[in-house]
Amino acid sequence: MVNLTINGRIVQAKEGEMLLTVLRREKIDVPALCHHEAVEPFGACRLCTVEITKEDWNGYSNYVTSCLYPVEEGLIVSTHSPKVNELRKTILDLFLARHPNSPEIRQLAADYGVFKTSYETVVDGNNCILCAICTRICDTMGFHAISTVGRGHGKEVAPPLHQVPPDCVGCLACALNCPTHYIEYTFDNNYLTIWDKKFELMVCSRCGKKTITKEFAEYLSKHRDIPFSYFEICDECHRKELAATMGQITSWEREA
Amino acid sequence: MNYRFIVRPNLCTGCRTCELACSFTHSIDNIRGITRIYPLDGGFKDLWVPVTCLQCEDPACIKSCLVDALRLNPETGAIELNQDICVHCMACVAACPFGCSIFDKQHDIIVKCDLCGGDPACAHFCPTKALEWKPIEVKKKKVAI
Numbered sequence: 001m002v003n004l005t006i007n008g009r010i011v012q013a014k015e016g017e018m019l020l021t022v023l024r025r026e027k028i029d030v031p032a033l034c035h036h037e038a039v040e041p042f043g044a045c046r047l048c049t050v051e052i053t054k055e056d057w058n059g060y061s062n063y064v065t066s067c068l069y070p071v072e073e074g075l076i077v078s079t080h081s082p083k084v085n086e087l088r089k090t091i092l093d094l095f096l097a098r099h100p101n102s103p104e105i106r107q108l109a110a111d112y113g114v115f116k117t118s119y120e121t122v123v124d125g126n127n128c129i130l131c132a133i134c135t136r137i138c139d140t141m142g143f144h145a146i147s148t149v150g151r152g153h154g155k156e157v158a159p160p161l162h163q164v165p166p167d168c169v170g171c172l173a174c175a176l177n178c179p180t181h182y183i184e185y186t187f188d189n190n191y192l193t194i195w196d197k198k199f200e201l202m203v204c205s206r207c208g209k210k211t212i213t214k215e216f217a218e219y220l221s222k223h224r225d226i227p228f229s230y231f232e233i234c235d236e237c238h239r240k241e242l243a244a245t246m247g248q249i250t251s252w253e254r255e256a
Numbered sequence: 257m258n259y260r261f262i263v264r265p266n267l268c269t270g271c272r273t274c275e276l277a278c279s280f281t282h283s284i285d286n287i288r289g290i291t292r293i294y295p296l297d298g299g300f301k302d303l304w305v306p307v308t309c310l311q312c313e314d315p316a317c318i319k320s321c322l323v324d325a326l327r328l329n330p331e332t333g334a335i336e337l338n339q340d341i342c343v344h345c346m347a348c349v350a351a352c353p354f355g356c357s358i359f360d361k362q363h364d365i366i367v368k369c370d371l372c373g374g375d376p377a378c379a380h381f382c383p384t385k386a387l388e389w390k391p392i393e394v395k396k397k398k399v400a401i
């Protein structure tokens with residue numbers, strides 16, 4: 001166990017834990033756009049920056065991204081000191097210049113009192129903040145269907161060669177975890193389309209409810225050793241089936 | 257593990273108290289969660305089966321989760337879903353052969369029975385003891401074979 005002081009309060013944390021994980025557990029509201037517990041910390045958005053110091057630092061302090069900073073014994077952390085707030089304001093000011101149309105960015109900036117950017121607005125921009133949560137989750141899941149391509153101003157998230165991604169299974173994890181909801185997808189009858197790839201959905205053989213994509217079910221069945229038949233019935237019909245089986249046993253018991 | 261969750265369909269009256277207890281216990285910000293336990297008739301007359309997670313030994317949910325959000329809590333024997341890690345891919349919901357990984361529309365999250373962290377509310381409230389949370393007696397053998 002490691003002891004640290006956060007905003008004047010003594011908090012215990014596990015050795016090796018990142019500061020942001022501790023802040024979240026303590027319900028301290030620190031903005032963090034590129035963080036997801038399913039993947040390794042990345043340090044792209046810089047919003048989770050906090051001020052740290054120690055007793056023996058002679059009054060000096062440092063600014064670190066809490067998502068990438070492992071806890072240390074005796075650390076004194078301020079999450080909303082005037083300097084930190086000022087820093088976050090500047091970052092949000094820049095974000096707002098680049099993504100003026102993103103409702104999520106505008107809300108966050110407004111929370112910090114930034115309503116209009118003081119920089120030149122990017123006119124042909126989009127709402128992707130390049131946090132790479134999508135690509136990192138896709139990699140962690142083992143698909144590697146999308147990645148960031150290009151550098152600097154032209155950097156973007158895309159499938160290889162901007163073609164329909166052969167490795168995408170349509171799990172939707174990228175889109176559902178995008179902090180600015182930039183990744184588009186559409187449901188149309190029994191089909192899901194994402195990254196310009198059209199997926200057939202599994203349909204419950206009993207009630208007709210649509211579940212995951214067939215490609216995702218096939219992947220899980222093949223690589224995770226789960227019988228494909230499990231995916232042919234929806235959760236509700238599975239529960240009914242279990243009730244019928246247990247009911248049958250109970251009725252035999254009663255008769256006996 | 258010192259306790260076992262016992263389900264006796266024979267004693268269930270279908271009163272659905274367990275559902276309520278579960279739902280209230282899993283409230284988030286005072287909004288009730290979806291129930292993780294379902295008393296169903298299974299197509300039989302005067303017969304109810306409280307269907308809930310069986311905490312399988314070789315669980316399809318854990319196998320299906322590609323980000324390791326589902327893990328066994330060795331202290332309670334429950335397979336727990338870590339909401340911070342879950343990426344909402346619905347793999348576990350689709351994979352569970354008993355339909356006990358469930359999508360909670362209200363909170364937009366996936367949920368499953370966590371045995372309330374080792375003190376299941378449903379068992380507390382079941383009026384007929386169709387659900388029980390009981391210590392397991394470990395009988396010591398007196399004679400070595």
Ligand code: SF4
Pocket residue numbers: 134137138143144145146167168169170171172173174175194195
């Ligand atoms: S939907 Fe496709 S691209 Fe997105 S995370 Fe799943 S496999 Fe990767």
Ligand code: SF4
Pocket residue numbers: 320321322323324325326337341342343344345346347348349366
């Ligand atoms: S929905 Fe969440 S818990 Fe279930 S398999 Fe996907 S990531 Fe894992």
Ligand code: FES
Pocket residue numbers: 031032033034035042043044045046047048049065066067068
């Ligand atoms: S969450 Fe730490 S830099 Fe984005």
